[in-house]
Amino acid sequence: MASRIVTFDLGGREVEVMVRPMTTLQSVLRNQLGFTATKDGCRQGGCGSCTVLVNGQPMLSCLLPVEDVAGQRVTTLESITPAEGLHPIQQAFLDAHASQCGYCTPGMVMVSKALLDHDPAPTDDAIRHALTGNICRCTGYRPIVTAVHSAAEAVHDAADAMRGSAGERAR
Amino acid sequence: MTVRTYLLPRSRPEALGLLDEHGPELLVMAGGTVAMPLINEGISLPEAVMGLRLAGLGGLERAGDELRIGATATLTQLLDQDAVPMLREAARNTASWSIRNMGTVGGNLFTPPPGGDVAVALLALDARVTLASTRGERVLPLADFLTGFMSTELAADELLVEISVPIPGEPTAYLKLGRKHASTPSVVTVAARLEWRGGRVTDARIALGAVGPHPIRAREAEQLLVGTRLDADAIAAAAVAAAQGCEPFTDGIATDWYRRRMAGLFVGRALEQLTPGAAGEGR
Numbered sequence: 521m522a523s524r525i526v527t528f529d530l531g532g533r534e535v536e537v538m539v540r541p542m543t544t545l546q547s548v549l550r551n552q553l554g555f556t557a558t559k560d561g562c563r564q565g566g567c568g569s570c571t572v573l574v575n576g577q578p579m580l581s582c583l584l585p586v587e588d589v590a591g592q593r594v595t596t597l598e599s600i601t602p603a604e605g606l607h608p609i610q611q612a613f614l615d616a617h618a619s620q621c622g623y624c625t626p627g628m629v630m631v632s633k634a635l636l637d638h639d640p641a642p643t644d645d646a647i648r649h650a651l652t653g654n655i656c657r658c659t660g661y662r663p664i665v666t667a668v669h670s671a672a673e674a675v676h677d678a679a680d681a682m683r684g685s686a687g688e689r690a691r
Numbered sequence: 692m693t694v695r696t697y698l699l700p701r702s703r704p705e706a707l708g709l710l711d712e713h714g715p716e717l718l719v720m721a722g723g724t725v726a727m728p729l730i731n732e733g734i735s736l737p738e739a740v741m742g743l744r745l746a747g748l749g750g751l752e753r754a755g756d757e758l759r760i761g762a763t764a765t766l767t768q769l770l771d772q773d774a775v776p777m778l779r780e781a782a783r784n785t786a787s788w789s790i791r792n793m794g795t796v797g798g799n800l801f802t803p804p805p806g807g808d809v810a811v812a813l814l815a816l817d818a819r820v821t822l823a824s825t826r827g828e829r830v831l832p833l834a835d836f837l838t839g840f841m842s843t844e845l846a847a848d849e850l851l852v853e854i855s856v857p858i859p860g861e862p863t864a865y866l867k868l869g870r871k872h873a874s875t876p877s878v879v880t881v882a883a884r885l886e887w888r889g890g891r892v893t894d895a896r897i898a899l900g901a902v903g904p905h906p907i908r909a910r911e912a913e914q915l916l917v918g919t920r921l922d923a924d925a926i927a928a929a930a931v932a933a934a935q936g937c938e939p940f941t942d943g944i945a946t947d948w949y950r951r952r953m954a955g956l957f958v959g960r961a962l963e964q965l966t967p968g969a970a971g972e973g974r
Contacts, residue, residue, distance in 0.1 A: 541697035542730070542740060564728040571789055577767075578789040583727040587699055588744045631788065652874035653787020 526590045530555070531599025539586055546570045546581035549596060557597035557626045561655075568654030571627035572596050578634045580653075597626040600633060608678060609633055612671035613664070620658035627654045632668045641672055694730070696739040699746075703823070706746045707850060711825045715847035717741050721763045721798040724790050725806070748797075748852055760854040762797030766809065769796055775856055777863040777882060781812035784867045787874040797851045800833070803841050804901045805876040805944055810837070811900035812865055813854060814908060815882035821853040822846070830855075840904035861886050864961040867900075868953050870944060877901040878945045879953045883961040885916070890967070892916045897929070897961075901944075902937035902954045909933040912958060921966050930959035 527536045530553070537552050546563075549555040549572070561569035563582045570581045573595040600607045606614065609632050619625040628651065635642055635650040642650070647668045648661075656664060698717075700706040710717060718737035720726040721744070729735035743763050750761040753774045760769070770782040770791060785808050786794060799809040800820070810833070818833045822845060833854070836844045845851060863884045869875030880900030886893045895913040900906045912929040919925035934955030939947040963969060 540694075542694040544727075544731070563731040565724050565790060565793075566728075568787065568789065574792075577792045579792050580724075580789045582731065583723045583793060585697060585723070585727075585742060587697060588723075588742060634788075649873060650788055652872075653789050 524587065526586050528586070528589050528591060529593040531595060537586065542585045542587070544582055545572065545584045545586045545589060545594065548586045549581060549594075555596050555598050557601075559623055559626055561623065566655070567624070568627040568631070568651075569624050571630045571654065573630055573634055576634065576637060578631050595630070595633075597629055600629075607633075608674040609636070609668070609671040612667040612674060616663045616667035616670060618659060618663040618667035624654055624656040624658075628656065628664055632671060635668070636672055636675055640676060642668065644669075693736045693738060694740050698739070698741040699744070700741065701745055702747050703850075703852060706741065706743065706748075707823060707825050707848075709741055710850055711848050713739055713741070719743065719850065721795040722765065722793040724786070724794040725798060725802050743795075749795075753858070756858050758856045758858055760796050760856065762851045762853060763795045764797075766791035766794050766796065766799070769809065774858050775816065777812050777816065777859075777865045777884075778809070778856070780865045781809045781867075781882070784865075784873070785809055790874075796854055800836070800851065800854075801841070801843065804903065804905065804940070805878070805942065807906055808867060808877055808880045808900055811880045811898045811906040812882045813856065814898035814906050815863070815865075815884050815896045816856050816859060817896065818854050818856045820851055821855070822849040823852045824849045828852075834908060837905040859884055862965055864964040866957050866961050866964075868957055876944045879939075879950055879957055880906075881954070881957045881961045883958070883965060885921070885965050887967075890920055892919055892921055892925075897933060897958060899933065899937055899954060899958075902939040902950050904938065907937065909936055909958065911936050916962075921962060926959050926962045926966075929962060930955040933958040 523538050523540050525538050537548050549558045559569035561567035565580050565583045571578050572581045575593050609629050613619050647665050698709050700709055718740045720740055720742050748761045748763040751764040751768045758774045766782045769778050799807055814833050819830050820833055820836050821830050865882045867880045868878040877900050879902050882898045884896045895916040897909040897912050899909055912933040915929050915932055934951050937954050939950035941947045
C-alpha cells in the first residue's frame, strides 16, 4: 500500500513525515528525523529506553505506529533539553551519577519528567513504581531514585525563585 | 515489516465495516503491547492490520450498579477509576506506567498467559463481554468467552467492544505473585470474591491466572466453600482443590511444579483476607 503523510507536534514544532504503513514512532524519530535521544533497545516494550511522552503521558515509541499519533503532541529528550545547559532532571542525573553507559537515561529522564509533572514531590515508592518499566543494567537504580528526588527539589526551588522574582518585579 | 495496509477506523461502525470487508486475515490491534513486539520481531507477519486506538471504544463509566469498560479503555483508565477496587489493584500490578498507558482492557483478554492478569480479576467479578459485528451484538459471560490457549468465542467478523462488570458489594481479594515486585509476568494470580448470608458462604468465585491455557475458575474449590463459615479447614480444602484442579505450565518464569504449589498457597492467602474479622475485610 502507498505511503502516507503524517504530521504531529514534536516538541512544539509541527513535523511532517512520509511513512510506510505501521512505521513506528521510534523509527520515524531516529531514522527520518535524526532525533536519536530516543533509544532502540528491545523493540518489545520491555526495556523503556524508547519512552517518549504523548500528550504528556509516557508511552513506548517502539510499540506505537506513527499514524496513531497524527495531530498529537510528542515530547522527546531533545524537546526538553535547553539550547544551553541541561534540564534540571538531566543535571540531577549527572550530579547523582545516575547515568553510566547512558543507554537507559533518555527513557528514565522522560518518565521522571512525566512523574514530576504529575507529582512534584514523589515518595521513594512513587519513583520506583513510575520507573518499573525502565531497565538499567549499570547503576543498580539507587542513584536514579536519588536523582529524581533532587530534581524534584531543584524544580521546586526554581519555581520558588520564579515566584520570588515575579514578586520583586511586582513590587 | 510486511504490513501493506494499516487501517485506523475513526468509529465503531467503520471498524465493524472494515472487519466485515477484510475478513479473518485482518489482524486487529488495540494498544499494540502484544501485537507490536511480534510484528517488530517478524514472528507475526500480517499483511493487513486494523488499529483501534482512534475508533472511539475507550470509554469507561459507571452506569447504575455496573462498570462499563470500552474495549480500548487503557489499563491506566482502569487504575484511575474507583468503582471496583479489585480492578484498580489488578491494573496497578500489571506491567509498567508506559504499558498501562497503551495496553487496553479488551486486549488483556487476548493476552496469553502468564499475561492477562486483569482478565483474572474480571473473571472473578462475573464480567460480561459484548461482541459486535455488522450482523448485530451478543453478550457473553467472560467465563464462556475464553475457550483455550489464545482462543476465544469471537467469530471472524466480530469485535469485542465492551466489558461490563457488576459492581460488587461484597469484599474481594486479589493477589499476584511475580518474580519481582512490579512489571513482572505472573507465577500465579488469584482473584476471589465471596457472598455471605448468616455467617456462611453462599457463593464463591475464585479465578486463577498463569496456571492454565487462559484465566480459569477454580470451580471445585468454589463449591467446597459454599455453606462453610470459611474456617481454617474450609480454606485448606479449597486451596488443595485449586492446586489440584489447575493446569500449570513451565516457562522462563516458573516451573509447573512451583506454579501449582503457589496456586494453593495464594488461594489460601486470598481466602484468609476474606475471613470474617480479617483486617479491613470480611463481616
